[in-house]
Amino acid sequence: MYKRVTLRDTVEVPPEHLADVTPELVKKLLQEKLEGRVDEEVGSVVSVIEVGEIGEGAVLPNQPGVYYDATFDALTFDPQMQEVVDGEVVEVVNFGAFVGIGPVDGLLHVSQISDEYLAYDGENQALASRESNETLAVGDSVRARIVTKSIDERNPRDSKIGLTAKQVGLGKHGWLKAEREQREATAGTGDN
Secondary structure, three states, X not given: OEEEEEEXXXXXXXXXXXXXXXXXXXXXXXXXXXXXXXEOOOEEEEEEEEEEEEOOOEEOOOOOOEEEEEEEEEEEEOOOOOOEEEEEEEEEEOOEEEEEEOOEEEEEEHHHOOOOOEEEEOOOOEEEEOOOOOEEEOOOEEEEEEEEEEOOOOOHHHOEEXXXXXXXXXXXXXXXXXXXXXXXXXXXXXXX
């Protein structure tokens, strides 16, 4: 889930910029420091939006810069357990599909995609069903639910998010559209 939050952090202003400590400079320094970083409490910092209050600054022994406390608004992404998310398949491997959900990828394990057996087609970067000829490939849009979450603050790339698409209303968008059209066609014939 994306959220706009107000945060407070300390930023070091290098000596060459001390004559012009502006909200724009502090914003740039905060962006360099925080964007892409993962924090267990707020999630992944996507963007520093606006800088509010900037403190007086403090000099620390043996440090060249001046440290300023700043209050700022940031856009964060914090996936929640059981949250339904839309994403795009970014990679298909023999054990499932990685789905881009915001700034992170979640794993949609092959066992969590469909009740049918899906075989890996490495040549086409797809998972395919022999029963219904349905495929899931790179670039496909998917709706899934977050079922596991393990966030690693030190190495965000090592964070793991598990997804499932095995319930009504979840799956590849094309499959969901076909199911909806089938229901509407069936409902239309039942009215006669």
